Amino acid sequence: MHRIPAAIIMYLLMLYTRCVCDxxxxxxxDPMWDFIVVxxxxxxxxxxxxxxxxxxxxxLLESGPPGHATHGGKDVPASFAPYEAAxxxxxxxxxxxxxxHSIAWKMPQYNQPSTPWAYxxxxxxxxxVINGALTMxxxxxxxxxxxSFNWSYSDIEPHFKQILSYMQAVNVxxxxxxxxxxxxxxxxxxxxxxxxxxxxxxxxxPEKRHNTYNYPPVTAVEGQRVSTCLRFLPHExxxxxxxxxxxxxxxxxxxxxxxxxxxxxxFTRTATNTSELATLSPSGRAVLTAGAxxxxxxxxxxxIGPEEELLKLxxxxxxxxxxxxxxxxxxxxGLSDHVxxxxxxxxxxxxxxxxxxxxxxxxxxxxxxxxxxxAQYGPVLAGYLASPYSGGVSDMEVFMExxxxxxxxxxxxxxxxxxxxxxxxxxxxxxxxxxxNQSVQVAPRNWADLYLQHPRDRHVLRWGIERMVTAMxxxxxxxxxxxxxxxxxxxxxxxxxxxxxxxHMEGNHWAQTCALGICADPQTLQVQGTENVHVxxxxxMPYQLSSHPMLTVAAMARKAAQEILTSxxxxxxxxNPQCHAEGMRGQCxxxxxxxxxxCCAMA
Ligand SMILES: Cc1cc2nc3c(=O)[nH]c(=O)nc-3n(C[C@H](O)[C@H](O)[C@H](O)COP(=O)(O)OP(=O)(O)OC[C@H]3O[C@@H](n4cnc5c(N)ncnc54)[C@H](O)[C@@H]3O)c2cc1C
Numbered sequence: 001m002h003r004i005p006a007a008i009i010m011y012l013l014m015l016y017t018r019c020v021c022d023x024x025x026x027x028x029x030d031p032m033w034d035f036i037v038v039x040x041x042x043x044x045x046x047x048x049x050x051x052x053x054x055x056x057x058x059x060l061l062e063s064g065p066p067g068h069a070t071h072g073g074k075d076v077p078a079s080f081a082p083y084e085a086a087x088x089x090x091x092x093x094x095x096x097x098x099x100x101h102s103i104a105w106k107m108p109q110y111n112q113p114s115t116p117w118a119y120x121x122x123x124x125x126x127x128x129v130i131n132g133a134l135t136m137x138x139x140x141x142x143x144x145x146x147x148s149f150n151w152s153y154s155d156i157e158p159h160f161k162q163i164l165s166y167m168q169a170v171n172v173x174x175x176x177x178x179x180x181x182x183x184x185x186x187x188x189x190x191x192x193x194x195x196x197x198x199x200x201x202x203x204x205x206p207e208k209r210h211n212t213y214n215y216p217p218v219t220a221v222e223g224q225r226v227s228t229c230l231r232f233l234p235h236e237x238x239x240x241x242x243x244x245x246x247x248x249x250x251x252x253x254x255x256x257x258x259x260x261x262x263x264x265x266x267f268t269r270t271a272t273n274t275s276e277l278a279t280l281s282p283s284g285r286a287v288l289t290a291g292a293x294x295x296x297x298x299x300x301x302x303x304i305g306p307e308e309e310l311l312k313l314x315x316x317x318x319x320x321x322x323x324x325x326x327x328x329x330x331x332x333x334g335l336s337d338h339v340x341x342x343x344x345x346x347x348x349x350x351x352x353x354x355x356x357x358x359x360x361x362x363x364x365x366x367x368x369x370x371x372x373x374x375a376q377y378g379p380v381l382a383g384y385l386a387s388p389y390s391g392g393v394s395d396m397e398v399f400m401e402x403x404x405x406x407x408x409x410x411x412x413x414x415x416x417x418x419x420x421x422x423x424x425x426x427x428x429x430x431x432x433x434x435x436x437n438q439s440v441q442v443a444p445r446n447w448a449d450l451y452l453q454h455p456r457d458r459h460v461l462r463w464g465i466e467r468m469v470t471a472m473x474x475x476x477x478x479x480x481x482x483x484x485x486x487x488x489x490x491x492x493x494x495x496x497x498x499x500x501x502x503x504h505m506e507g508n509h510w511a512q513t514c515a516l517g518i519c520a521d522p523q524t525l526q527v528q529g530t531e532n533v534h535v536x537x538x539x540x541m542p543y544q545l546s547s548h549p550m551l552t553v554a555a556m557a558r559k560a561a562q563e564i565l566t567s568x569x570x571x572x573x574x575x576n577p578q579c580h581a582e583g584m585r586g587q588c589x590x591x592x593x594x595x596x597x598x599c600c601a602m603a
Contacts, residue, residue, distance in 0.1 A: 031278070031279050032057070032279050032280065032281040032284065033057050033058065033059045033278055033279065033280055033281060033284055034051075034056035034057045034058065034280075034281050034283070034284050034285070035048075035051045035052070035056060035057070035058040035059070035284065035285055035286075035287060036058075036059045036061065036265045036278050036280060036284070036285075036286050036287070037051065037058065037059070037060045037061070037287045037289055038061055038250045038253075038265060038286065038287070038288045038289060038290050038295075038298065039061075039062065039063070039126065039250075039288065039289040039290035039291060039294065039295070039537065040060050040061075040062035040124045040125070040126065040229060040233070040244065040246070040289075041062075041121055041125065041126015041127055041128060041228075041229070041289060041290075041291060041537070042126050042127050042128040042227070042228050042229075042537075042538075042550055042553050042554055042557070043126075043228075043289040043536055043537035043538065043553050043554065043556070043557035043560075044060060044062070044126065044229075044289035044290075044537070044557075045060075045125075045126075045128075045227075045228045045229035045231075045232045045233045046163070046228050046232050046554050046557040046558050046561065047287055047289050047536045047557050047558075047560065047561040048060040048232075048233065048234060048242065048244075049232040049233070049234055049561075050558060050561035050562060050565070051287070051561055051564070051565065052234050052239055052241055052242040053234075053239075054565055055241060056241060057241050057242075057281070058234075058241060058242050058243070059242075059243050059244075059245070059278055060233075060242070060243070060244045060245070061245050061248045061250050061265065061267050061278065062124045062244065062245070062246045062247075062248060063112070063122055063247070063248065063249040063250065063270075063290075064110065064121065064122040064123035064124055064246065064247070065123060065124065065246055065247055066123075066124045066246055067092065067094035067123040067124050067125040067129040067227075067229070068092060068094050068095055068124075068125060068129065068225075068227070068229070068230050069090050069091055069092045069095055070230065071124055071125070071229065071230075071233070072246075073092040073094055073095075073123075073124075074092065075092045075093050075094070076090075076091065076092055076093070077091075077092075077093050077096060077099055077102075077363075079358065079360070079363045080363065080367060083363065083364060083367035083368075084367075086367070087367040087368060089367055089370075091224065094123065094125060094129040094130070094225060094227075095224050095225055096224070096225065096366070096374055096375075097133065097173055097218070097220055097223070097224070097225050097374065097375055097376055097377045098355060098358065098362075098366070098373055098374030098375065098376060098377070098378075099374070100130070100131070100132055100133070100355075100377050100378060101355035101356065101378060101403065101405060102355070102356075103130045104119045104130055104131075104508075105119050109122070110122050110123050110130060112291075112293070112294060113439065113441075114293070114294055114297055114439075114440065114441050114442055115293050115294070115441065115442060115443075116441065117443065118293065118506060118508065118510070119508060120291055120293055120294065120508075120510075121291070124229055124233075124244075124246050125227045125228075125229040125230070126227075126229070126291065127291070127508070127550065128219075128227035128228050128229060128550060129225065129227050129229070131508070131550060132218075132377050132378060132379065132548075133218040133219045133220065133225065133377050133550070134216050134217070134218060134377075134379065134382070134548040134550075135167065135169035135203075135217045135218055135219050135548070135550060135551050136169075136202065136203065136206070136217065136547035136548045136551060137160060137164075137169075137203045137206045137547070137551060138206060138545045138546060138547045138551075138552055139206040139207040139209070139393065139546060139547070140153035140154075140157075140206070140207060141153075141207060141393070142424075142545045142546055142547075143155075143156060145542070145543075146516065146517075146522075146542070149516055149517055149522035149523075150522065150523070151516060151522060151556075151559070155559070156555055156556065156559055159555040159556070159558040159559045160551065160552075160555040162555075162558060163228070163551060163554045163555050163558060164551070166231040166232070167219050167226055167227075167228065167231055167551070167554070168219070168221065168226070169203060169217035169218065169219060169551070170217060170218065170219075170220060170221070171201070171202075171214065171215035171216065171217050171218070172215070173218055173220035173223060173375050173376055173377070174223055174370070174371040174372065174375040174376065175222040175223035175369055175370035175371050175375060176369055176370075176371040178371065179215065179376075180371075180372055180373045180375070180376055181353055181373055181376065181380050181402040182380075183350075183351070183402075184350075184352065184353065184380050184381075184400060184401075184402035184416060185215070185380035185381040185400065185402075187347060187350065187400065187416065188213075188380070188381045188383070188398070188399075188400040188418065189213065189381055190475045190476075191468070191471040191472050191474075191475045191476075192213045192381075192383045192398075192471070193475075194471045194474050194475045195211075195385075195467070195471050196211070197211045197212060197213050197383055197385075198211065198212055198213075199212065199213060199214055200212040200213075200214060201214055201217075202214045202215075202216065202217055202382065202384075203217050206547065207393070209384040209394045210384050210385065210386035210390070210392065210393055210394035211384065211385070211386060211394075212383065212384055213381060213382060213383030213384070213398075214381070214382070214383075215380070215381060215382075216377075216379050216381070216382045216399065218376075218377050219550075220375065220377075222370055223366070223369075223370030223371055223374075223375035224370065224375075228554050245267075245269075247269060247270040247271055248267045248268070248269055248270070248276075249267060249268045249270060250265055250266070250267045250290070250298060251266050251267060251268055251275070251301065252265075252266055252298065252301045252302040252303075252320065253265050253286045253288075253298065253299070253302040253304075253533055254266055254277065254302070254320075255302060255303055255304075255320065255324040255326070256324075258531065259324075259326070259531075260304075260326050260529050260530040260531045260533070261530070261531040261532055262280060262284075262285075262286045262302075262530070262531075262532050262533050263279065263280055264277045264278060264279045264280055265277070265278045265280070265286055266278075280532070283568070283569075284532065285532045285533075285534060285564065285568060286532065286533050286534065287525075287534045287535075287536050287561075287564060288514075288533070288534065288535050288536070288537065288539075289535075289536050289537040289557065290537065291510070291537055291538060291539075292335075292510035292511050292512070292513045292514075292537065292538040292539040292541075293431070293442050293510055293513065294442070295513065295514060295535055295537055295539045296331050296332040296431050296442065296513040296514055296539060297431075297433065297440065297441075297442045299328070299331045299332075299514070299527060299533070299535075300313065300331060300332065300433060300440075301313065301318070301320075301440060302320060302533075303319060303320040303321075303322075303324055303325040303326060304325075304326045304328050304331060304527055304529065304530060304533065305326075305327075305328055305331040305332060306327070306328070306329050306331060306332065306333075307327050309331075309332065309432065309433050310325055310327075312433055312435065313433065313435070313440070316435045316438065316440075318435065318438065318440060326527075326528075326529040326530055327529065328519065328527055328528040328529045328530070329528075330514065330515065330518040330519030330520075330527075330528050331513070331514055331519050331527065331528075332430055332431035332432070332442075332513050332514075333430055333513075333515070333518055333519060334428055334429075334430060334431075334511075334512035334513060334515055334518070334542070335428060335429050335430055335431045335444055335445075335450065335510065335511075335512055335513055336425065336427070336428035336429075336450070336510075336511055336512045336543065336544045337425075337450065337451070337506060337507050337508070337509050337510055337511070337544070338421050338422060338423070338425065338507030338509040338544055338548075339421070339422045339425055339427075339451045339452060339457070339461070339500075339505050339506075339507060340419050340420065340421050340422075340505055340506070340507050341419070341420045341422075341461055341464075341465065341496070341497070341500065341505065342417050342418075342419055342484065343417065343418045343419075343420070343465065343468065343469070343484050343485065343496070344404065344415060344416070344417055344418075344483040344484040345415065345416060345418065345472060345480055345481065345482060345483060346412060346414045346415045346416075346480070346481040346483060347414055347416070347476060347479055347480055347481070348414070348479040348480075349414070349479070350413075350414045350415075350416065351413055351414070352402055352403060352404055352413055352414065352415060352416050353373055353402040353403055354403050354404065354405065354406060354411070354413075355373075355378065355403040355405060356403065356405045356406065356407045357407070358373075358374065362374050373402075378401050378402070378403065379399040379400065379401055379419075380399075380400055380401065380402050381399065381400055382397060382398065382399035383397070383398045383399070384396070384397055384398075384423075385397075385398060385464060385467065387459070387460045387463045387464065387467075388463065389456055389459055389460050389463070390460070393546070394423060394546065395422070395423050395424060395460055395546070396420055396421070396422060396423060396460060396461075396464045397419075397420070397421040397423060397547075398418060398419070398420055398421075398464070398468060399418070399419050399421075400416060400417070400418050400419070401416065401417045401419070402416060403416075403417075404416060404417055415483065418468060418472075420461060420464045420465065420468065421507060422457055422460055422461050422464075423544075423545075423546040423547065424543075424544055424545070424546040425451075425452075425454070425457045425544055426454035426456055426457055427449060427450060427451055427452055427453040427454040427457050428449065428450065428512060428543075428544075429444045429445050429446045429447075429449040429450045430444075430445045431443070431444065431445065431513050432444075432445040451500065451505050452497075452500070458497065461497060462493060462494070462497050465485065465493045465496055465497060466493055469482065469485065469488050469493070470488070473488060484496060509538075509544065509548065509549045510538060511538050511539070511541035511543070511544055511549065512539070512541055512542060512543060512544075513539040514527065514535045514539035514540060515539070515540060515541065515542035515543075516540050516541075516542050517542065518542065519535070519539070520534070520535045520539075520540055523563060523567055524563065524564070524567040524568070525540075525560045525563055525564050525567075532568075534560070534564050535560075536556075536557050536560035536561060536564070537553065537557060538553045540556055540560065541553075541556070
């Protein structure tokens with residue numbers, strides 16, 4: 001065996017270090033990508049940041065248009081027009097927290113056509129620019145079941161901290177530091193007091209949230225929405241190895257000749273309806289972050305999934321060549337969501353704030369000072385209950401909206417909604433394809449299984465209805481009118497529990513469709529049976545957490561991206577042995593920005 005001289009080894013190491021950490025800016029016209037990230041939502045922007053920070057050529061394809069004005073979004077609220085000349089705010093509906101109510105379910109152009117029954121973002125920013133922005137740190141115990149995968153809370157905690165340091169969760173979003181809609185929050189506060197609940201900042205000790213309440217933490221700064229894409233989307237000028245294409249609907253990951261190996265990603269430009277192929281370099285990787293409904297759909301369309309679903313596509317003439325199929329039963333094997341239930345009350349002397357018809361005074365106030373009700377998202381107070389079935393941890397969130405979003409002429413000004421959200425539900429189903437006129441949609445395989453199928457889920461929600469009606473009546477007596485439920489009787493409680501329709505109860509917290517350890521390898525994030533196709537979004541969550549998911553999705557995406565870098569040998573500077581040995585972390589990461597402080601701090 002020949003021995004390689006030490007000088008040559010050192011030279012090769014130096015070249016390796018240079019090409020990983022200190023490479024020349026790649027040629028933009030070079031069609032080979034090291035990473036192609038599919039979907040610029042909550043997870044996708046974080047993933048694109050981490051992957052491109054390694055210096056490798058990274059392409060982000062997003063089906064929707066830009067959302068935030070700073071990203072080139074154009075959808076300015078119509079009511080802003082009279083004030084724009086005076087205040088020159090240049091904000092879109094995605095920048096204004098109070099516009100949340102006018103987006104979801106009401107603007108089909110921003111919903112994915114593949115899920116007409118759910119509101120799934122079709123805009124750069126994803127769920128992060130259309131959601132209610134409640135930003136909750138989950139209890140560490142939510143991750144206990146993932147410890148053997150190295151996804152325990154202590155494994156993921158640094159990523160929560162990094163995300164939170166850029167996405168501050170505040171409970172006073174208004175720029176002037178004042179809280180608005182205090183009268184409505186007082187209504188629920190008194191009911192919580194009736195239940196002997198105490199006030200505690202909701203992210204302070206997530207494990208001890210039960211029997212506490214407070215103002216909900218949201219992502220906003222100076223009265224404007226903050227999303228992961230606003231914070232993490234790389235700037236192409238500052239990072240020339242990164243490129244973003246919006247209005248680019250990915251149609252499939254193209255598997256090549258080697259089994260389970262992707263060669264390219266095909267996409268259609270919305271503006272021209274033309275198809276293009278983005279090619280992967282020989283060691284390149286496709287990373288899917290299209291959301292928990294669209295990621296498994298794209299995998300199946302690519303020929304990666306359960307045989308039953310691939311055969312369905314074949315029968316419709318929509319499957320890729322059969323000899324490249326990867327049977328991966330874990331794709332779409334689970335599907336879960338948080339389930340909501342809405343109660344409606346009226347209170348003598350109460351005056352609601354209706355986000356469906358925002359008064360001009362609020363618009364003016366917002367344009368003038370980025371303050372007022374439009375700087376808030378909607379929920380005014382949230383509390384956490386522990387049912388007798390919970391083992392002493394919170395298993396129900398209760399929050400109140402000051403608005404009843406009434407638009408008809410018989411609107412009442414004294415009504416308001418109280419929502420119950422079942423935390424950690426046990427019910428779930430799987431995902432299936434529905435092919436309608438050659439268009440491929442996804443849907444829950446069995447709606448009846450998805451929500452409240454598990455007896456414990458029904459018991460907890462039924463208990464929650466009774467508990468909150470009792471608290472409201474106990475607090476307000478004859479001043480309170482029950483609307484939903486219309487009476488405080490067991491019959492009406494049961495009717496409310498059973499009267500849900502699909503959309504009414506959707507939490508839009510979809511998860512579990514390419515779960516860690518079932519569909520995606522916990523270390524490499526590779527989809528079972530593939531070589532270079534990875535998943536890094538809400539699909540990875542193997543069950544519903546006991547809190548709102550956005551922050552967790554972002555933290556998981558950050559960890560997933562780092563695992564992808566490490567396990568694929570395309571090491572980030574942080575894990576490059578040469579950089580590390582020589583204490584060169586600062587110098588060898590010129591393209592790393594502040595988000596990658598962990599890499600660059602130890603110069
Ligand atoms: C109305 C609503 C309210 C919510 N409220 C809250 C809340 O208050 N707090 C909270 O924590 N969570 C909330 N959520 C949930 C949270 O937003 C999601 O859990 C989170 O967005 C999931 O992140 P993701 O990256 O997996 O998917 P997304 O954020 O949905 O990102 C997926 C991205 O992929 C793009 N995409 C999809 N298909 C394709 C394709 N074929 N080609 C290219 N791009 C594609 C989409 O346009 C989107 O940008 C809410 C969700 C909704 C819908």
